[in-house]
Amino acid sequence: MNLNAIQERLHGLFPTEADIPEECRILAPLHQRAILLNGEMKIWKGETRAVHSPVHLRAADGSLAPVELGSFPVTGTEEADAAIAAAAAAWDNGRGRWPTMPVAERIACVENFTNQIVARRREIVNLIMWEIGKSLADSEKEFDRTIDYIKATIAELKNLDNANSRFQIVDGTIAQIRRSPLGVVLCMGPYNYPMNETFTTLIPALIMGNVVLFKPPRFGVLLYYPMLEAFRSAFPAGVINIVYGQGSVVVPHVMASGKVNVLALIGSSKVADRLKKAHPKTNRLRAVLGLEAKNAAIILPDADVELTVKECIAGTLSFNGQRCTAIKMILVHQAIADQFLRRFNEEISRLKIGMPWERGVTVTPLPEMQKVDYMNECIADAVAQGAKVLNAGGGASVETLFHPAVVFPVKEGMKLYREEQFGPVIPVAPFEDVETALEYVISSDHGQQVSIFGSDPDQIAQLVDPLVNQVCRVNINCQCQRSPDVFPFAGRKDSAEGTLSVHDALRAFSIRTMVAAKQTEPSKRLLDNIVLGNKSNFVNTRFIL
């Protein structure tokens, strides 16, 4: 098929109005005017920003135009100041209702919130799909995975709190040690997992007793609209406040206030670095960061080709390669390169390209127009330096629909060798000596994960040992990924700060705090009195069942 025919095919994949299934339609654009501030829905009368879907509609004359989804408020620094003041008042130097509330009651609030959003699952899933172009199946998975995460967090917090519902006596000191909240948390999630990755910091932060300022991602703002009432009614005033608007203006302003105690950001290291520096007292700031990655797959000569192809397809192209954990560089041993690439390209040609609601679809429209330009720029740069696009149709695009491209051989000096492409372009480099593959990971600025494909236990063991000091997860014969969410999700170098998992996130958003007394009779009587009289939320031995 020549380029024109491929482009014509891509063009024809965009739907007409009538092609959109009834149950997925956006009946009317959602123009959000309410903002949640200090427990109240305020009506915004200022500037707004239009939201367009990456999905384009094909008109009768063949022209394509993005679907209008609605608009949201572009609030400014004044509203950000009001949000900071509301959060600071709810925190009240740790004396607010929320930070001092018994854990069981905080859990009940989170459960109430969860029940309310579960009731709006369909609406939220539909908005995820339309706003970022994620397939319906993956949008549903994102929602359900988030609810499972919240439930697992509640179970983990009960265990944690119950384990701390006792005194310890060491060297004549009686102590009760618990975890206390840190204060005001600024939460920002990414557009590729606009709900899940946001909630994996926001929910642990809230449930531990912190108050939250939340800035929705660049794409994926409207999906929070059906949750606003749940946020408002489930939590005390000021415990959660949402800031909108130009991130590059509003967020540094919030940081410069010095009122943020924890920065929870899933984004880029450049932004994280800038935001940390905007805080007047960086020593008071804790950062929980999930940042960029360039995870490599290392394919050894004795790898099972069918399994490797299957895992590399999922690893490179799930949600169009827009996952921080995606495989973004394939390093394949020369001895197996031809065989691997032939099967890999065959499987790519079988992938379904289409609209997110289509069953079995893998490649869907990309949420930002500039992304297509950047993909093309990366390919052109590699081709100018001697690489080729190996698969038929690779790199063809129409508006937001981009045909995945396998680029080979990619080498040092090409953009694709080091830059995180975050999209459906797959760089492949051959290697002869496994040391070259190892050196690629060692010299990378990123350190999230790696996948090794092979079957020789000696060679795999020899690779695992140096790699575990370079990245935080080494996958053997499987793609890179975050799940299961109870496992640690972390990274080295420019890829992360801190560890997230159901267990670790509760710790990331709290600090061990203790109440201690000498082991004397008067102290024992005093502590007994507090416990038996149920006088403190901290000094107590209550169990949450």
Ligand code: G3H
């Ligand atoms: O974008 C980064 C996500 O945390 C990846 O999660 O590996 O389960 O897709 P996943």
